[in-house]
Amino acid sequence: MGVGWEKLRLLLHDQSKSLRERGTIKAKANFNVSEDVAALRKAIEGIGTTEKTLIDILTHRSSSQKQAISKAYLETTNRILVNDLKGDTQGSLEDLLVALARPPAVNDAKCVLSQTSAIHGAGTDNNILIEILASRTNKQIKELSAAYAEETKKTLIQKLKTEVSGDFGKAILLLAEGARDESTNVNADKAREDAKALYHAGEKKLGTDESKFIEILCKRSIPHLRQTILEYKNISGKTLQKSIEKEISGDLEELLVAIVKCVMSTPAYFAEKVYKSMKGAGTDETTLTRVMVSRGEIDMLDIRAEFKKLYQNSLFKEISSDVSGSYSDSLKMICGED
Known part of the structure; x- marks a missing residue:
């Protein structure tokens, strides 16, 4: 699962942690x-x-x-x-x-733009769209939308409506509104109700009610979803991620799994992304650059820690052995020390 259940319980009691600066790129003192x-x-x-x-x-x-x-x-x-x-x-x-x-929102808008320009029906890779909309806060999505409108004179929602369809489209449009509930109070009973609803919409049912998964995972607050994931495990004996992988397929499966991973731990989600971009033959430098830049000021310290835990190697060492020259030097600066 990447992140232990115990850690998830701790996260539920430490919502303030996410508000602290966990980036490696910081404001320079005595800036001139x-x-x-x-x-x-x-x-x-x-x-x-x-x-x-x-x-x-x-x-x-x-x-x-x-x-x-x-x-x-x-x-x-x-x-x-x-x-x-x-x-x-x-x-x-x-x-x-x-x-x-560039401003982070402009980078996000350009990434989404390159992805939406490339969307042509089935078989298109929506991975960047999934990564960005599953991991960004409402504020970041609003800023991305503003940058997108500035760049294209069209709203992101208008553009997406012509590009995505079906259940995946519904979920993407919900996320693109940047209207996820932001309350930090967790009501365990409500979380249990949602966990039951997900269980009955998937594992317990012949066929799957995708709309229930979309509504809960794309609208509820992150703290509420953390509690829901714990309750789900208690009710079904399975992790929610495993159930989604079994019950749902295609882009919708990828999107919902990405949301669950980000709810559990956004840094672990990005540590896995970075690892996969360097694993195997050749490096996916586009993904590596996108993740390192977009998270440099937000949670790179946590991504580094998760990377070490998941892959028994430091991110710094992995970058050093995978890429070279000035590109490698820049990435290592963003990564910070070993």
Whole structure:
């Protein structure tokens, strides 16, 4: 299951933990925007790019500091920092530095945009859409939607309605509204009721009532769902994840499993993503970059801890042995020490 049941019980009693800063990318003390702009200009405009400077600045400033840098860079040079980074670096390093320089919501919107542009009926891989909508908070989804509308002049919901259908479509649209219940109070009786409803909609029934799974997993609060998952195990003797895998298939199964994994532990969910991106022949650098950048400021410390627990190896070591050069150096900066 990745995360022990005992840990889940503890999580139920420690909701405040999720509010603390668990990122490795933090705001720089004594931040000086004009010094940073001057250093970036020198690195970009000099003969041959000084990648070390770019990496150092972009991995050691908070998102809001980087937006201040981008704004000042535009005012001083009349050029867009992201475009200069694109012109000056290449490959995976370019993708990583550009993502670090952009606001998180813009990165999410661009990822979703690339995915929705690629959605053409059955057989399309919806994994990025699933990852983003299953793991983001209401606030992050609202920000992503605003960035998406800014970029495309269409709302995310409008676009998705033309792209996804069936039960998977219903679930995706519910999540894209960013309207998950956010109360932190857990009523054990209500959680038990939901657990029973899920049991009767799946394991206990001939055929599956997918709509019940969608309603509960896409709308209820995270603390409530943690309790529901515990109650479900008590009622059915099985984990909810196992039941979903047995009862539901295709994209909907993947989405609901992703939600359950994120409810249990978002860091463990991302530790698994990062591991899979490096496992086997060749590295999925797109996924590796997306996860490292999107979680760098949020919960990378926890992802590192989960990675070590799940795979008996440090994330730092895994990155060192899997990728090389400046791209590897940047990822290791985001990862933080061993």
